[in-house]
Amino acid sequence: MLRKMLIVATLATVAGTTACGSSSTESGGQTLRIGITDSPVDSLNPFVAQYVLPLSVMRNIYPYLVGYKGEQVVPDFASSWETSKDGTTMTFHLHPGAKWSDGRPLTSADALWTIQTTLKFAKSSTAGLAFLLNGVTSASAPDDHTLVIKLAAPLSTALAQLAMLPVLPQHVYASAAAGDGSGLRRFANSAPVVSGGPFALSEYRKDEFLLLKRNANYYGQRPKVQAVGIRLYSSGDAMVSALRNNEIDQAKVVPATVVDQLKGDGRLRVSKVPSADVFVLGFNSNKAKPEHRELLDPRVRKAFASAINRPQLTATATVGTGTVIDTLLPPSIGGGWTATGVKLPAFDPDGAGRQLDALGFKRGADGVRTANGHPMSYKVRFVAGERERQFESIRNDLGRIGVKVEAAPSDASSFVSAVHGPDDKYLDTDLFLNNWMSLYDPTLQLSVLSCGQLANLNDAGYCDKTYDGLLQQQATELDPAKRKAIVDRMQQILGDDLPWIPLYARAILNAHASTWDGFVTSPYTTDFLSTNAFADVQRAG
Numbered sequence: 001m002l003r004k005m006l007i008v009a010t011l012a013t014v015a016g017t018t019a020c021g022s023s024s025t026e027s028g029g030q031t032l033r034i035g036i037t038d039s040p041v042d043s044l045n046p047f048v049a050q051y052v053l054p055l056s057v058m059r060n061i062y063p064y065l066v067g068y069k070g071e072q073v074v075p076d077f078a079s080s081w082e083t084s085k086d087g088t089t090m091t092f093h094l095h096p097g098a099k100w101s102d103g104r105p106l107t108s109a110d111a112l113w114t115i116q117t118t119l120k121f122a123k124s125s126t127a128g129l130a131f132l133l134n135g136v137t138s139a140s141a142p143d144d145h146t147l148v149i150k151l152a153a154p155l156s157t158a159l160a161q162l163a164m165l166p167v168l169p170q171h172v173y174a175s176a177a178a179g180d181g182s183g184l185r186r187f188a189n190s191a192p193v194v195s196g197g198p199f200a201l202s203e204y205r206k207d208e209f210l211l212l213k214r215n216a217n218y219y220g221q222r223p224k225v226q227a228v229g230i231r232l233y234s235s236g237d238a239m240v241s242a243l244r245n246n247e248i249d250q251a252k253v254v255p256a257t258v259v260d261q262l263k264g265d266g267r268l269r270v271s272k273v274p275s276a277d278v279f280v281l282g283f284n285s286n287k288a289k290p291e292h293r294e295l296l297d298p299r300v301r302k303a304f305a306s307a308i309n310r311p312q313l314t315a316t317a318t319v320g321t322g323t324v325i326d327t328l329l330p331p332s333i334g335g336g337w338t339a340t341g342v343k344l345p346a347f348d349p350d351g352a353g354r355q356l357d358a359l360g361f362k363r364g365a366d367g368v369r370t371a372n373g374h375p376m377s378y379k380v381r382f383v384a385g386e387r388e389r390q391f392e393s394i395r396n397d398l399g400r401i402g403v404k405v406e407a408a409p410s411d412a413s414s415f416v417s418a419v420h421g422p423d424d425k426y427l428d429t430d431l432f433l434n435n436w437m438s439l440y441d442p443t444l445q446l447s448v449l450s451c452g453q454l455a456n457l458n459d460a461g462y463c464d465k466t467y468d469g470l471l472q473q474q475a476t477e478l479d480p481a482k483r484k485a486i487v488d489r490m491q492q493i494l495g496d497d498l499p500w501i502p503l504y505a506r507a508i509l510n511a512h513a514s515t516w517d518g519f520v521t522s523p524y525t526t527d528f529l530s531t532n533a534f535a536d537v538q539r540a541g
Contacts, residue, residue: 067531087154256319426461
């Protein structure tokens, strides 16, 4: 309790707040205090991080060649760019005179080093970012504010990929890239972090809070707030209580159960937007897994999908605000990428039971089925805090067809390690609950389940060469209709193999004090795609 009080006191001191939490700080700015519950920080290392909160932090502390404003790719560190007639050369014109937060020059040399280093160790330490350079063969920097990127072939996804690739300070990371580059994955990136974006990360306490201070050297639009303090709460109720008590100014992803109450509070404003956040029940799909190999059979997975009452699960977990989905690309991302012809089995527990009967998996005296000589009893791994309600619903549904599941909650970092298993061999885990953000361009979400992302983003250990071939094909298909057909086919492959059972896409429900305005409305939990998302946030009036 004392430690928690100290954290709140620290944020209040940095903000320059009084008991009312409203006074100004230096340079005429103020501190925006944000609360969040369900987006942990697994790592601040850009080669390792997978969760949306650290991605959002990186969006604010590092330069990106391009970014997003809504669904449109817009300039960021590159003020403009052009592509050659043959589509294989992209030339980016960078902001001249830019600096890192420590005063060192921020130039094309940093962007070049980031790209070359990521390509150099693409099959090892930098694989977590290397897929963002799919199709890139080389890069060069003719001068300090020009970057030239060469492509193997015209690439429909080039800008979308680069919009997710941070430009890193060479003078900070170079030593970690020595030798075989293995130091890049171990790089702690501890606060304070040398930054080049609109903010600099000045302080971080694991599972407690992050403090971002405005970067005086930022090349772009100066944010109106002096700092952003992000507090991590263990529960939605605690976060909402903090909002009502004026301890924070915005609550990210508030529980749907309290929305009506918040709307009735004249001091608060509530926003709702369909989310790109897809929740899934995943299977370990590594064909070499030694135990519970029945889970590799798509017929078993489809029986599980039939047994789970996804409409009821969605209604319960989201209090009626979510949407049942059948693929990993939800309608909220726009662009018509959702394959409408892909449908999961309808809720039919009796049919699911008959399917398992037909496979010879009979119930024992305790009601639990036996498969290949062992009980159909499995652990379900998930990040503790916001998955228990999902797990209980799934446990009850699977229990009705003679399948027993046991909860295995952990923190975010331990979850990734457990799902991948020792040495990233995917040998131990059976089932897991996870969620992924589907971006405006489908390539990055589709890439998660590719062979190239094994030991990195791929949480299922899934690898299918046909799927991977289509992933590359759609990226180079410039005809929108033909590309859509390829993406649809990829979704159908996943619908047949079911490495993930898509459950639902929730709505994002945010609340903020009426004394603030200028927030970005986005289908993404922490606005991690928006270029300078806090640029226009300010005290109302």
